[in-house]
Amino acid sequence: MKYVAGESVKSFLEPLTPTEENHWIERFQNGDKEAKDILIERNLRLVAHIAKKYYSENRENEELISIGIIGLIKAVNTYNPQKGKRLVTYASKCIENELLMMLRGEKKKNREVSLNEPIGMDKEGNTISLMDIMENDGIDALKQMENAEDVVRVRQYVEKVLSKREREIIVMRYGLGGEEAMTQKAVGKAMNISRSYVSRIEKKALEKLKKAFDNSYLM
Known part of the structure; x- marks a missing residue:
């Protein structure tokens, strides 16, 4: 590979014509290693063109191109001319998929980081995170929120x-209305529903709160 990070798009070689593409594909499939390099190098402009769509101030263009090249290499290695598509068409999809996989990985990583970022202090002065709150299935879960500095946001x-x-169930379960926190059984009795139904609603409500906190950190 002759590609060097930081090269401008203009410095990339011109794309192959359909005839040239077929020629080098045939040579590559017959074991010519040089043909593989040519197929990659002559499609770098395609990588740069697709990578432009994903550029942002927080993401280096060189990184995007490097990721895109991985997709291009996979395309060259797995391309089957018998399926009727040109390499450039197949490669476009592979490059796009590789960039999307990177973005999904970044999103997942950011989500995991946000869940572990401090959101306040408990009454003993210990730092607590959203993960601490949401992993706690007991009565202390929203009490920790009550003791956190961003209690206003929680409410x-x-x-x-x-x-x-x-x-209503969250307020009764965790005493957010100033009253003593209630068990699921007591909440069910007060609302004339079963304890298991209270549990299902409570779980869904906590998931909604978790998502709200998560989205606030990703904004």
Whole structure:
């Protein structure tokens, strides 16, 4: 590979014509290693063109091109001319897929980081994160939120993202209304529903709160 990070798009070689593409594909499939390099080098402009769509201030263009080249190499290695598509068409899809995989990986990583970022302090002065809160299945879960510095945001999310029934159950379960926290059984009795139904609604409500916190950190 003659590609060097930082090269301008203009410095990339011209794309292959259909006739040239067929010639080098045939040579590559007959074991010519030089043909593989030519197929990659002559499609670098395609990589740069597709990578442009994913450029942002927080992401280096060189990184995008490097990821795109991985997709191009995979395309060259797996291309089957018998399927009727040109290499450039098949490579475009492979390059796009590789870049999308990178973006999904970044999103997942950012989500994991946001869940572990501090959101406040408990009453003992210990730093707590959203992960600490959401992994705790017991009565202390929303009490920790109550003791956190961003309790106002917690209450806003309870009002904003939960349905009326979910809000009522969360308020009773975790004592957000200033009353003593109640067991699922007690909440069920008060609302004339089963304990298992309370549990299902509570779980769904906590997932909504988790998603609201998660999205606030990714914005």
